[in-house]
Amino acid sequence: AARDRMEQSLAALRASEGRHRSILRTAMDGFWLVDMQGRLLEVNDAYCRMSGYSEPELMAMRIPDLEADQTAEQIAASIQKVKAEGEARFETRHRRKDGSLIDVALGIQYRPAEGGQFVVFLHDITARKQAAMALRESANQYRELFESSADALLLIASDTGHVMDANNMASVLYGYERDE
Secondary structure, three states, rough: OOHHHHHHHHHEEEHHHHHHHHHHOOOOOOEEEOOOOOOOEEEHHHHHHHHHOOHHHHOOOOOHHEOOOOOOOHHHHHHHHHHOOOEEEEEEEOOOOOEEHHHHHHEEEEEEEHHHHEEEEEEEOOOHHHHHHHHHHHHHHHHHHHHOOOOOEEOOOOOOOOOOEEOOHHHHOOOOOOOO
């Protein structure tokens, strides 16, 4: 009876592990399992697509081979910090196989089992970063046009009628300082 329960438990454990591996393989976000030396032990298809590397290529790599923003020494320090704190979240950039860069948000959790491993989920935020940069550039262009205009320009709140901003020509024309 004890042997039957043990065999049932092992079968249930194998089935559970199979389900978890299936979920990780089909996830939309990238997944890594990494050892204490920064070697990739496991990756999913989503990260293969994100990086342009095949699974066998990635299995021969370490974090510094992919990381574009941190040196090997900084990565080693980050590994120790995550180990001490148990988890971390941050943004960085990775080098794809074709040499292009992708912005990624990482969620990392340290697992002390099996000599210490890190479970890492990676989300491609390149489009979000590019949109934010385009918005900043557009705002800067607007500000430059507003400031350099030879015409007096006022930005007035439609609901209150208050002057929200004025360019230098408006100050000269109306005789008020901008903050007035």
